[in-house]
Amino acid sequence: MWDFPLFPEQGSAIAWRVDAVFFFELAICTAVTIMICFLILYYATKYRRGSRADRSNVVTDNHLIEVIWVGVPLAISMVMFAVAAVVYFQMYRVPEDASEVYALGRQWMWQIEHPGGKREINELHVPLGQAVKVVLSSQDVIHSFYVPAFRVKQDAVPGRYTSMWFRPDRVGKFHLYCAEYCGTDHSRMIGWIHVMEPADYQQWLESGGPTEPMATTGAQLFKSYGCSGCHSPSSTVRAPLLDGVFGHPVPLEGGTVVTADERYIRDSILLPMSEVAAGYKPVMPTFQGRIKEDELLKIIAYIKSLGRKNERVEQ
Amino acid sequence: MSAQGAEPQPNYLTAGQSVRSWLLTIDHKRIGLLYMVSITLFFFLGGAAATLVRLELMTPKGDVVQPETYNKLFTAHGVIMVFFFLIPSIPAVLGNFLVPLMIGARDLAFPKLNLASWYVFMIGGVFTLWAVLTGGVDTGWTFYTPYSSMFSNTSVMSAALGVFIVGFSSILTGLNFIVTIHKMRAPGMTWLRLPLFIWAMYATSLIMILGTPVLAVTVALVGLERFFGFGIFDPKLGGDPILFQHLFWFYSHPAVYIMLLPSFGVINEIVPCFTKRPVFGYRTMATAMMAIAALGFLVWGHHMFVSGQSMYGGLIFSFLSFFVAIPSAVKVFNWTATLYKGTVSGTTPMLYALGFIGLFTIGGLTGLMLASLAIDVHVHDTYFVVAHFHYIMVGGAVMGYLGGIHFWWPKITGRMYPEIWGKLAALTIFIGFNLTFFPQFILGYLGMPRRYYEYDAEYQVLNVMSTAGASILAVGFLLPLVYLILSLWMGKEAGPNPWGAKGLEWEIPSPPTVHNFDEPPVAPERPYDYPLKEQDREPS
Numbered sequence: 001m002w003d004f005p006l007f008p009e010q011g012s013a014i015a016w017r018v019d020a021v022f023f024f025e026l027a028i029c030t031a032v033t034i035m036i037c038f039l040i041l042y043y044a045t046k047y048r049r050g051s052r053a054d055r056s057n058v059v060t061d062n063h064l065i066e067v068i069w070v071g072v073p074l075a076i077s078m079v080m081f082a083v084a085a086v087v088y089f090q091m092y093r094v095p096e097d098a099s100e101v102y103a104l105g106r107q108w109m110w111q112i113e114h115p116g117g118k119r120e121i122n123e124l125h126v127p128l129g130q131a132v133k134v135v136l137s138s139q140d141v142i143h144s145f146y147v148p149a150f151r152v153k154q155d156a157v158p159g160r161y162t163s164m165w166f167r168p169d170r171v172g173k174f175h176l177y178c179a180e181y182c183g184t185d186h187s188r189m190i191g192w193i194h195v196m197e198p199a200d201y202q203q204w205l206e207s208g209g210p211t212e213p214m215a216t217t218g219a220q221l222f223k224s225y226g227c228s229g230c231h232s233p234s235s236t237v238r239a240p241l242l243d244g245v246f247g248h249p250v251p252l253e254g255g256t257v258v259t260a261d262e263r264y265i266r267d268s269i270l271l272p273m274s275e276v277a278a279g280y281k282p283v284m285p286t287f288q289g290r291i292k293e294d295e296l297l298k299i300i301a302y303i304k305s306l307g308r309k310n311e312r313v314e315q
Numbered sequence: 316m317s318a319q320g321a322e323p324q325p326n327y328l329t330a331g332q333s334v335r336s337w338l339l340t341i342d343h344k345r346i347g348l349l350y351m352v353s354i355t356l357f358f359f360l361g362g363a364a365a366t367l368v369r370l371e372l373m374t375p376k377g378d379v380v381q382p383e384t385y386n387k388l389f390t391a392h393g394v395i396m397v398f399f400f401l402i403p404s405i406p407a408v409l410g411n412f413l414v415p416l417m418i419g420a421r422d423l424a425f426p427k428l429n430l431a432s433w434y435v436f437m438i439g440g441v442f443t444l445w446a447v448l449t450g451g452v453d454t455g456w457t458f459y460t461p462y463s464s465m466f467s468n469t470s471v472m473s474a475a476l477g478v479f480i481v482g483f484s485s486i487l488t489g490l491n492f493i494v495t496i497h498k499m500r501a502p503g504m505t506w507l508r509l510p511l512f513i514w515a516m517y518a519t520s521l522i523m524i525l526g527t528p529v530l531a532v533t534v535a536l537v538g539l540e541r542f543f544g545f546g547i548f549d550p551k552l553g554g555d556p557i558l559f560q561h562l563f564w565f566y567s568h569p570a571v572y573i574m575l576l577p578s579f580g581v582i583n584e585i586v587p588c589f590t591k592r593p594v595f596g597y598r599t600m601a602t603a604m605m606a607i608a609a610l611g612f613l614v615w616g617h618h619m620f621v622s623g624q625s626m627y628g629g630l631i632f633s634f635l636s637f638f639v640a641i642p643s644a645v646k647v648f649n650w651t652a653t654l655y656k657g658t659v660s661g662t663t664p665m666l667y668a669l670g671f672i673g674l675f676t677i678g679g680l681t682g683l684m685l686a687s688l689a690i691d692v693h694v695h696d697t698y699f700v701v702a703h704f705h706y707i708m709v710g711g712a713v714m715g716y717l718g719g720i721h722f723w724w725p726k727i728t729g730r731m732y733p734e735i736w737g738k739l740a741a742l743t744i745f746i747g748f749n750l751t752f753f754p755q756f757i758l759g760y761l762g763m764p765r766r767y768y769e770y771d772a773e774y775q776v777l778n779v780m781s782t783a784g785a786s787i788l789a790v791g792f793l794l795p796l797v798y799l800i801l802s803l804w805m806g807k808e809a810g811p812n813p814w815g816a817k818g819l820e821w822e823i824p825s826p827p828t829v830h831n832f833d834e835p836p837v838a839p840e841r842p843y844d845y846p847l848k849e850q851d852r853e854p855s
Contacts, residue, residue, distance in 0.1 A: 004776045008761045021689050022760070029680035036647060036676050040669055043654035044661070047590070055656045058847050060593045069648045070641060077637040077683060084687030085630055091692060092626045107466075141462040142556060144621065144696060148762025151693040155622045157557060158461060159550020162623045175771065179696040179764045181455050183462060184382050187767035271553060288551065 011149035011174050011195065013167040017087045018151040025080055091152060094165045098131035102214070102297045105136065105143030105156040108185035110176065111294065115301060117211030122191030124176065126168055127201035133165040135262060139293045144180035147193055155180055161262040168195040218302025221295050225287065239284065240277050246304045251278040265300050324833075326729065326826040341426035342829060347412035348727070349433050351720075354400050354408065355796070357440065361395035362792060364388045369751075369785040375772045385768040386453035387469065393456030394447065398478050399440050401708060402570060404716045405577030406488055406523075407436070410516050412727060414492055416820035416827065417510050419501025419836035424494040432487035435480060443477025446470040455766060457567075460548035460559040464540045472538060479534040482527045485573070489523030492516050501819070503838035507601075510818055510842050511594065514601040515580025518608040522569045522576075526612070530566035533559065557622055564615035572611040574708060576604055578675075578715025579646060582668045585722050586650050588816040589665040590657025593843040596649045603642035610639040620691045629688055636686035643679050647672060662814075663737030667718030670745045674710025678703060681756065699759025705752045717744070717795065724799065725813045729826040730806030736798040744791035750784025817844055 010016055046053050101124065104111040112120045126132045136145055136156035145164065146153040154164035168174075178189035196204060222228050230239035245260045253276045258264055267274055269291065272284035291299070327344045330336075337345060367388050371379040380388065411429065415422050423429050446452055450470035454463040463471050496517050500509070537559070539545040546552025548559045587594045594600060616624060616632030624632075650672055659665070681703040684690050694700065724732050754777040759765075763774045770778070812821040819836050820827075 005761060005773055006757055018689050018693050021687060022684070022693075025684050025687060025690065029684065032680060033673075033676050036651060037673050039651050040654060040672060043651070043657070044659045044669065047654060047657050047659050049658050049660040053656075055658070055847070058592055058656045059595070059652075061596055061598070065652075066596055066599050066645065066649075070645055073644045074638075074641055077640060080683060080687055081634055081637050084689040084691075085633060086689075088629065088633075088688030088692065089626070091689060141466050142459060142622075146696070146762070146764065148693070151689075153621045153692050153695060157550075157623050159554075159556065160623060175762065177762070177764050181386075181457075181459070181462070181696075181766040183453070183466060184386065186386075187382070187764075187769045274553075 008148050009170075009172075009174075010151075011147070011168055011170045011172065011193075012151065013169050014087070014091055015149065015151045017090065021084050021087050024083060028076060028080065091164075094133050094163065095131045095167075098133040098165050100133050100135060101126075102135050102137075102301075103145055103156065104139060104293055104297065105145070105178065105182075105189075106139040106293075107141065107183050108178070108189040110143075110145070110178075110189065110191055113214060113294065113297065114205070115214050116205065117213045117217065118205060118208075119211075122176070122189075123194060124191070125194045125196060125201060125204050127198040128168055128171055128195055130198070131165055131167040133163055135297075136162045136164070137293060137297070141182050142180045143178045143182050143189065146177045146179035147174055148177070149174040150193075153179055161266065168193070171195050171197060214298045214301035215305035216302075218298035218300070218305075221291075221299050222302055225291065225299075227299070230284070237283070238280060240280060242303050243306045246306065252276065253278050253280075253282075262300055265303055266296060269296065269299070324828050326824065327829050328729075328826050330829045339430070341422070341430050343411050343415050343423045343426065343429060344727075344827065346429050346433055347408050347410075350403060350407040350411060350436070353433075353437060353440065354403055357395050357399040358792075359796075360444070361392050361400055362789065364392035364395065366785065366789060368392060369782040371768065372770070372778050373782045375770050375775050375778075377769050382768045383453065384451075386455075386766070387447070387451035389766060390452045390455050391447045394443060394452065394474060394478065396708070397456055397570070397574075398481055399436075399443065401574040401712050402485060403436060403488075404574070404712065405581060405719060406492070406516060406519055406573075407433075407484075409512075409581065409716075409719045409723060410488070410492060410519075410577065413512065413723065413820060414495055414516055415499070416726075416823070416831055417513055417818060418496065418499060418504050419819045419832060419838060420495060420499040421831055423491045424499055425491050428487055429491055432484040432491070435487065436484035439477045439479070439481030439484065441477075442480060443474050446473035446477060457563060458534075458537070458559075459563075460537065460540075460556045461550070464537050464559075465549050465551075472541060475534045475537060479531050482531050485523045485527045489520035489527075492520040493524070496520075501836045501838050503840075505838075507598065508838050508840070508842055509601075511583035511597070511600050511604075512580035514604050515576045515583065518604040519573055519576045519580075522573050522608050522611065526566045526569040526573070529562060530570075533562040533566065536562070557619070557624070560619050560622055561615065564618045565612070568615040568618065569608075569611040571704075571707065572607055574712040575715075576607060578671065578712050578719075579604060581715045581719035581722070582650065582671055584816075584818070585664045585668040585718055586653050587843040587845065588722070588814050589660050589662055589668070590653055591815070591845045592653065592657045592847060593841065593845060594649070595652040595655075596645075597842065599645060600649055603645050606642040607639060610635070610642070614639050614686075617686055617691070620688060621695050633686055633688045633691075637683065640679060640683055640686070643675075647676055647679070661738075663732070663734060663741055664718045664722035666738060666741040666745075667714050667721065670741065671711060671714040671718065674706055674714060674745075674748070678706030678710050681706065693762075694759050696765055697759035698755040698763050698765055701765050702752045702755035702759060705748075705755075709748055709752070714744075717741075720795070720799070722814070723820075724802070725809030726820060726825045726827070728803055728806070729809050729824075730802050731809050731813060732795075732802045732806060733798050736794060740791055740794035740798070743787060743794065747784050747787030747789075747791050751781050751788050752784070754778075754780045754784075817842070 102113045112124050138156040138158040143156040150166040152166050174193045176191040176193050230237040249257045250260050251257050270288045273282050276282045452474040453469045536547045540547050546554040548554045548556050614636045617636045620629045758777045809825045811824050
């Protein structure tokens with residue numbers, strides 16, 4: 001009965017940093033709380049009605065004291081802000097070597113797809129020590145991908161891509177929760193993150209029959225939805241070629257420049273009129289309502305793979 | 316004390332006994348009481364929903380109610396408590412009753428508007444209650460899109476319409492207070508002689524009239540999307556679901572200060588009265604409340620650190636959130652300093668005030684932790700947040716409201732409440748509250764998400780503690796309901812000023828006459844002008 005945790009386990013490289021910030025702030029906050037409670041109780045007792053305590057020279061205004069107790073808390077809170085912001089910055093910046101995995105939230109499950117085509121539901125297998133970037137999207141309402149042991153959380157928002165990353169540093173099974181209220185079975189939108197030794201992970205990846213890489217499926221979708229009809233060298237309609245586009249700046253009609261990331265590709269497919277590449281006519285039809293969320297991810301994976309192919313050529 | 320006390324003039328309670336004389340009253344004191352009865356009803360309805368939520372959470376598996384029902388229950392609890400209890404609580408009850416009395420006015424500037432605001436409140440309340448009781452709403456009190464606009468099959472729009480309507484009652488009350496405080500102060504009642512409660516009402520009113528329209532606009536936009544397919548929040552129509560969060564928190568974060576500033580005002584009256592000395596740093600106290608009202612509008616993005624907001628957005632909102640904590644900290648320090656060399660008596664209102672300072676300190680400091688980016692990423696949308704805001708809303712706002720109700724009960728009713736029961740209830744609430752909500756901080760850091768109908772077994776012990784605390788808390792809240800009502804007949808006569816308090820409201824009979832002041836009052840030279848004694852040798 002009394003065997004219950006009071007503190008969450010640490011499963012990622014960032015976890016102890018978050019905990020360090022937490023304990024640093026907890027120490028400050030506890031000290032202040034104890035000080036205030038002590039002073040209140042001490043004064044309330046010492047100066048209780050009927051006590052003979054000295055009450056001469058009551059001060060009702062003292063600007064110096066007030067400046068001190070504006071200044072000191074301000075200084076302390078700026079330190080708190082800075083320390084937490086530094087760790088946040090580390091949580092936010094995805095390392096170069098991160099591998100990618102796609103997680104699609106829907107009422108009420110997590111659909112996960114590895115670039116190699118392996119799919120899972122409510123479970124995510126990752127290798128120990130490898131940074132993993134989770135690209136999140138949602139098919140319906142807002143969800144939130146939360147792994148308490150890794151101290152990371154990110155909302156999955158319909159209509160856009162968000163991402164988060166972690167580097168697991170302990171083998172084991174960790175809770176995955178949906179943290180943003182998403183309807184009736186919100187509390188059942190839970191699962192597990194399995195952190196495995198790299199060798200075991202390889203074995204797991206190869207188990208369960210051959211899979212088609214997401215980019216390959218994406219290439220087939222690119223054809224079947226007719227994208228290749230325009231976005232190919234042999235096309236008669238003038239549309240930009242997509243080789244090497246991903247991750248690079250795209251000049252837009254009107255002078256602005258955007259980076260061709262997941263969001264831009266997605267918006268260009270669903271809302272093609274919103275950001276037209278410079279020099280092209282806004283003739284592309286929208287695919288809103290025709291392409292499913294998980295298909296979009298595959299098409300994006302395909303366009304990404306074009307980018308990588310191109311870079312290899314440049315080298 | 317004052318000569319008028321002896322005159323046999325009818326007081327505001329005895330002048331007219333018909334139902335009509337209550338429902339069509341334009342007396343600010345009676346309107347305050349109308350509000351008191353209505354929000355008490357809402358409070359216990361919201362409390363009943365919370366009780367069922369806590370019962371369900373006793374065990375990890377869902378057993379008491381269905382998940383749909385559970386979601387409707389926590390939504391009902393949040394919507395009722397926030398919009399129909401906390402926001403109106405102190406301003407509409409104590410503010411209506413006290414603002415004219417404290418500044419020496421005959422009534423509020425617009426008495427009929429004041430009555431209209433109560434009717435608007437009741438229409439909104441009945442609308443929402445009807446939605447909550449017949450169909451139920453399952454969106455949470457935050458109504459996040461696109462769940463609320465496109466996915467929920469429950470009575471979202473009728474509940475939201477109720478919230479939309481009730482917002483106008485806030486706006487009308489705020490407008491009334493601002494005009495009254497500007498134009499109707501008694502001769503000599505300069506800005507720097509105003510009781511701090513009035514400053515609190517002024518700051519609160521500013522937020523009400525500046526912030527509430529944004530909520531109305533937001534609700535209207537959700538309606539336009541739901542009924543006419545305007546693409547505002549739904550990405551399928553080219554909208555942005557995060558825009559809703561920006562709009563919602565642009566109102567709802569300042570709304571936290573609508574709930575809290577009035578409590579500051581109440582504590583600012585109680586503490587000097589029961590330390591029998593002037594409040595420490597009057598000007599700083601008033602400035603701090605105005606600063607909170609202004610800064611409160613700049614921090615809404617700290618609710619959205621993991622929503623997909625940019626990193627720099629997060630940095631700026633985190634930075635600004637630390638600033639809004641400073642004026643609150645200064646107020647806590649100044650209250651503590653007011654105890655120093657005071658003459659402290661531990662009456663019921665003072666117990667609430669001291670409890671408030673302690674609990675608000677914990678609520679505020681955990682707020683700093685939540686404003687810290689790295690920590691918030693982990694604890695956002697967990698029970699840590701639930702615990703934090705209950706320390707602010709219950710430990711802060713409700714303690715302030717109950718403290719104020721006890722403090723001015725003799726003035727409002729002319730009767731004393733039973734002191735021993737008052738202290739017992741205050742203690743019960745304090746203990747029950749901490750047992751309910753402190754374990755939730757630990758649950759939150761462990762990672763238990765909020766709004767979960769079922770949870771993992773490892774969280775059970777802390778949840779059982781919380782539910783046990785909630786049952787103590789429920790008893791604590793029921794006690795005042797019983798003894799305050801009984802005191803109307805059994806309480807001893809209060810007389811004009813049972814506490815020996817300073818302030819114009821204490822110079823007139825209890826309960827006050829219909830006209831408040833029979834002769835035009837003159838403002839005292841200083842607020843909280845308690846005579847200072849070198850040694851206090853009064854027998855206790």
